[in-house]
Amino acid sequence: MQPRLVKPLQGAALLACSTLLFALMGMGIREVSVSVNNESVVFFRNLVGVLFFLPLILLKGWRPLRTERLRSHLWRSTYGLAAMYCFFYAIAHLPLADAMLFTYSAPLFTPLIAWWWLKEPITRRMLLTSGVGLCGVLLVAKPSAALFDAQALVGLAASILAAFAFVSIREMSDTEPAFRIVFYFALFASLASAIPLTWAWQPLNERELGALLAIGLLATVSQIIMSKAYGLAPPGLIGPFAYLAIVFAGLLAWLRWGETPDPTSLSGAALIFVASLLSIRRTGR
Numbered sequence: 001m002q003p004r005l006v007k008p009l010q011g012a013a014l015l016a017c018s019t020l021l022f023a024l025m026g027m028g029i030r031e032v033s034v035s036v037n038n039e040s041v042v043f044f045r046n047l048v049g050v051l052f053f054l055p056l057i058l059l060k061g062w063r064p065l066r067t068e069r070l071r072s073h074l075w076r077s078t079y080g081l082a083a084m085y086c087f088f089y090a091i092a093h094l095p096l097a098d099a100m101l102f103t104y105s106a107p108l109f110t111p112l113i114a115w116w117w118l119k120e121p122i123t124r125r126m127l128l129t130s131g132v133g134l135c136g137v138l139l140v141a142k143p144s145a146a147l148f149d150a151q152a153l154v155g156l157a158a159s160i161l162a163a164f165a166f167v168s169i170r171e172m173s174d175t176e177p178a179f180r181i182v183f184y185f186a187l188f189a190s191l192a193s194a195i196p197l198t199w200a201w202q203p204l205n206e207r208e209l210g211a212l213l214a215i216g217l218l219a220t221v222s223q224i225i226m227s228k229a230y231g232l233a234p235p236g237l238i239g240p241f242a243y244l245a246i247v248f249a250g251l252l253a254w255l256r257w258g259e260t261p262d263p264t265s266l267s268g269a270a271l272i273f274v275a276s277l278l279s280i281r282r283t284g285r
Helices: 008-032 038-051 054-060 069-094 096-103 110-118 125-140 152-172 180-195 205-234 234-259 262-285
Strands: none
Touching: 008 205, 008 234, 038 180, 038 205, 069 152, 069 180, 096 180, 096 262, 110 152, 110 234, 125 234, 152 205, 152 234, 180 205, 180 234, 205 234, 234 262
C-alpha cells in the first residue's frame, strides 16, 4: 500500500469543483422530479455511472478495474446508497429547508469519523471551521420546528452515513484510484437501486431520458473529482469546502428560477466562505 497523500490545497480546489457539479446535478433533479419518481432518478443516476466506464472497459478490458479490496468498495457503496435513500426520505417527509440542512451537514462528522477510523489527527481548528460552516448552512436553510421531530433522525442518519462514505473513500485512497472507487459504487448502487423499480417503474419520454442522462453524467464526474479530492487530503481538513454546495445551489436557483436570497441567506453564505478561507489558511501552513 502507498502512503495516503496530503495535498490540502489541491484537494480543497477539487472538492469545491465537485460541489459545483453536485449543485448543477441538484438543479437537474429538481427539474426532472416534476414528472419522474425518485426510484427512477436514483437508478438512472447510478446506471449512467456504470455506462460511463464502458469505453475504458472496451479499450483496456477489466484490468484497470480489478481490485483486491472488493469488501471496502462494498462498504463504501452501502454507506453512499443508504445515505442517498435517507436523504430522499428526508426530502419527502420534512420541509425542504430541513432536508437541505441534513444534506450539507455531513462535513461536521467527517473529522470525528476520520479520527476514529483512520487515526488521522483532529484539531480544534478543524472543529471550528466545520462548526462555522454549519452555522452558515443554518442561516441559509432556515430550518423549522420539524427539525426536532422523530423523522428528522432519518436525516441525521443520512448525514452520518454520508460522512462514513467520505472517510471510506479516504481509507481506500492508498491503493484505489478515484475512477475505480466511483465505478464500483455505481455498479453496486445500480444493482441495489434496480430492486425498487420492480414496483415503481414508469415509462419515460425522450426529454426525461435526456435529463436523467445529464444528471448521471454530472453525478459521475463530480464523484470522480470528489474521490480524488479526498484521496489528496483528509476529509476533516478540507470538509468545510463541501458547504459551498449550498452556496452554489442558491446561485443556480437565483439564475434559473429567480429565487432571490434574503439578507440572512447572504450572511450564511458569507460564513460558509469564511469557514473555507480558514481552512485554506490552515492548510497553507
